[in-house]
Amino acid sequence: MNTVDEILDYAIDQEQQAADFYADMAKRSEKSGMKEIFQEFSREEERHRDKLLDVKRGEQELTAHQQVLDLKITDYLVEVETTENISYQDALIIAMKRERAAFRLYSDLAEKVSEGDLREVFLGLAKEEAKHKLFFESEYDDRILQEN
Amino acid sequence: MSLKDLVSPFFVWQRAFEKPYTVGLRPIEERPGAPAYRGFHINMSDDCVGCGSCYTICQNHAIDMVKVEGLEARSGDSGLRPRFDYGRCCWCGLCIDICTAGSLRMSNEYAWFTTDPDEFRFVAGVENKSWQGSTAGYHRHPDYHLFPPRRVEMEMLGPGESVSSFTEVVKGYSEEQAKQEADRCVECGICVATCPAHMDVPDYIRSIRDGDYEKGLQLMYRTNPFPATCGRICTRRCESVCPVGIQGEPVAIRWLKRFIVDQVEDSDYARILPEVADDTGKRVAIVGAGPGGLSTAYYLRLKGHAVSVFEAQSRPGGMLRYGVPGYRLPDEALDKDIEYIRSLGVEIHLNHSVGRETAFTSLLEDYDAVFVSTGLNVPSKMRIQGEDHPRAMAGLTLLDDVANGRDPQIGGSVAVIGGGNVAMDAARVSRRLGAEVTVLYRRRIEDMPADTEEIEESQAEGCTFVTQAIPLEAMDAEQEGKVVLKWGEAEMVPDPGGGRPRPVLQEDRMHLDTFDTIISAIGQGSNLDYIPAGIADQLQIKWGKFIPGDYQQMVVQKLFVGGDVANATADAISAIEDGHHAARGIDRFLSTGQRS
Incomplete structure (x- = not known):
């Protein structure tokens, strides 16, 4: 990944893979009501992909230096398995962990590159993933931790 | 016609420049009303809840409750506002004295000229009148009430006594106390709209005043066949909107419901309540x-x-x-x-x-x-490391054990995690089993979804509350049969989406505390596994509901x-x-x- 476009293509591909993953989970899920949840997750990832496509076309910009709240809910949750009988709580944990991993990947890459433009793109992508993580963490806070 | 007759009208003009003997109609020499004069009405419409107590008490039928454009009915507000008819009002001020919200008062304005008599019928506080901003005039003295602002105190077991057994904490009203409390109801019916079951609260409270408890039971069973239960543990949204509670304490609706049920023997129910209709074959x-x-x-x-x-x-x-x-x-x-x-x-x-x-x-x-x-009925998992530790259990499991007469063996020190009613119940049950209890909650006391009464009683019974505390891990303690809970302090930060503040872990403020048992009560989910996939797929289900x-x-x-x-x-x-x-x-x- 040596150019901005290559980086964006990689990120777009990652979002598409996430959308496909959730679409597949929607097909496999046997638990009542979870198909719709995974379909919604998949649509959310498609929205992320579309935003990056807009960025690549120059129609939107990534903001690398914006503050995004980190609720740190993901950090202390255990890994869960992706089974056909997965609950909404565990589905959210999977989504949060995936967004956190993506955030870390782009943050690490930003640390490693010296070129200004590329660094800005990685930081911008990291912020995007941080926002996605906040979206799922807020949902977890509202729906799962209602009494906690 | 003589010459004098023709000229005499002009003699009037000789008076034109003399000082008049009478006063002109305008401008009138206005004298302000006395400071506590009962003049035109002022209603602070935003404070008014449309309870209609003013309408009910008015002896001259000078008040109607009317719909106001742009004001919708909502929980705790009928959406209606009082309209005064000054062709009927006798300025007695009873409407001011009874006003539950304290939104109604009188200005000391008393002069109002208009050629349109319909204008003297107006919705105070909604139609723009010059006296609306006046601070003078008749106000009810804050210490003077037509009904007592405080509810009749409920006798309860003291905290020391209550934790020594599972005896019911609330003792219930005597007949005299119930009648006294029933007298505080203004029969506005705001509670009826808010109660999910739309129970006929004003009428069953009236049955207490009338001493007709069978009638009260009939009224309750029209919409609720669990009055003995709800008379004890209802979440009582009715009381949260009771207008009497705006300037005092709400009517103790839940305890009055319990009183009625307690007055009627089970053996009389069949005689009092409706009979079963003929068999339909369905x-x-x-x-x-x-x-x-x-x-x-x-x-x-x-x-x-x-x-x-x-x-x-x-x-x-x-x-x-x-x-x-x-x-x-x-x-x-x-x-x-x-x-x-x-x-x-x-x-x-x-x-x-x-x-x-x-x-x-x-x-x-x-x-x-x-x-x-x-x-x-499925306890939510915390999904933290060590959650399946042998000294960790779910709040629902504890309550189930106790309800079935099993000893959950929680030991002498317990951490309860959560801030809902199950957490409070688990904490109070643990106290009754002899444990020292620490309740850990991620947010603040005011964010707890548990009933305020339960929170206060838990505190009174000696449970220690640690707020803004996030559980992170359960691990083995050095001593056998104990467990260490790792938790971190949280700071509340504003939600970027505009929701309630969210707790954020402060990683430099961690704690390790040892307990005999950790009880998690962070919420419950459903188990719909009994519904086959072929049927479940057709149904609309979200978040397990x-x-x-x-x-x-x-x-x-x-x-x-x-x-x-x-x-x-x-x-x-x-x-x-x-x-x-x-x-x-x-x-x-x-x-x-x-x-x-």
Whole structure:
């Protein structure tokens, strides 16, 4: 990944893979009501992909230096398995962990590159993933931790 | 005509430049009214809740409650405002004295000229009048009330006594106390709209004043067949909107309900309450013998339908039996409600789990309609490291053990994690089992979803509250049979989305505390595994809850749902209303074969 476009293509591909993953989970899920949840997750990832496509076309910009709240809910949750009988709580944990991993990947890459433009793109992508993580963490806070 | 007759009118003009003998009509020499004069009315419309107490007390029928454009009815506000008719008003000020919200007063303005008599009928505080901003005039003295602002105190076991046993903490009103408390009700009916079951609160409170408790019981059973239960543990949204509570304490509606039920012997119920209609030949299956299922059963049985209830546990009552401890709801009170429903011919099959003993599909095949109300009985997992430690357990498991007479062996020190009612119950039960209790909650006390009364009583009984504390890990302690809880302090930060503040872990402020048991009570979920995939796929289900249509009916026509597994509020009174509502829908469905 040596150019901005290559980086964006990689990120777009990652979002598409996430959308496909959730679409597949929607097909496999046997638990009542979870198909719709995974379909919604998949649509959310498609929205992320579309935003990056807009960025690549120059129609939107990534903001690398914006503050995004980190609720740190993901950090202390255990890994869960992706089974056909997965609950909404565990589905959210999977989504949060995936967004956190993506955030870390782009943050690490930003640390490693010296070129200004590329660094800005990685930081911008990291912020995007941080926002996605906040979206799922807020949902977890509202729906799962209602009494906690 | 003489010359004098022609000229004399002009002589008038010689007076034109003299000082007049009479005063002119305008400008009038206005004298302000006395400071406490009872002049034109002022209503602070934003503070008014449209309770209509002014309308009720007015002896001259000078006040009407009217709809105001742009003001919608909502919980705690009828959306109506008082309109005054100055052709009738005698300026007695009783409307000011009774005003529950304190929004109504009188200015000291008394002069109002207009050629349109209809203008003297106006909605104070809504129509723009010059005296609306006046601070002078008649106000009710803050210490003067037509009804006592404080409720009659309920006698309760003291904290030292209450934690020594599972005896009911609240002792109940005497007849004299109940009548005294009933006298505080202004009969506005704001509570009726807010109560999920729309209980006829003003009328059953009036039955206490009249000493006619049988009438009170009849009124309650019209919309709620669990009055003995709700008279003890209802979440009482009615009280949260009671206008008497705006400037004092709300009427103790829940305790008055309990008083009525306690006055009537179970053996008299059949004589007092409605009879079952003739057999219709229709059969309805109900899954779950909680408040939702049994309310549906009651109202369907009254219509003459045969009702079979399937309950997985060994006793009926659902979460009321296994999730609410006896010091809040004794078995005798719950049984008074349930046994009457059963006495009408409702069959309750205990230890009978749908999905295990009977297939869900066979219920749909064998019965004319099916109502599902299986509740939220699966404790949510914290999903933190070490959660399955042998010294960690769920709050619901603790409550279930105690309700079934088993010793949960929690030891002498307990950490309860959570801030809902189950957490408070787990904490208070643990105190009664002799443990020192620390409640850890991620947010602040004011964010706790538990009933305020439960929080206060937990504190009074000696539970220690640690707020803004996030549980992170459970691990082995050095001492055998104990567990270490790792938790971190949190700071509350504003939610970027505009929601309630969110706790954020402060990683430099970690704690390790040792307990005998960790009890997690962070919420409950549903288990719908008994519904086969082929049927579940057709149903609208989100976050583990059914999303019913009108009259609680699902897409599968025979299927109706209600209770915690189908509503957002997850309390007994909402489940009861779901049951009543579904029973009307099922009866209609059985009578006409039509969708509700």
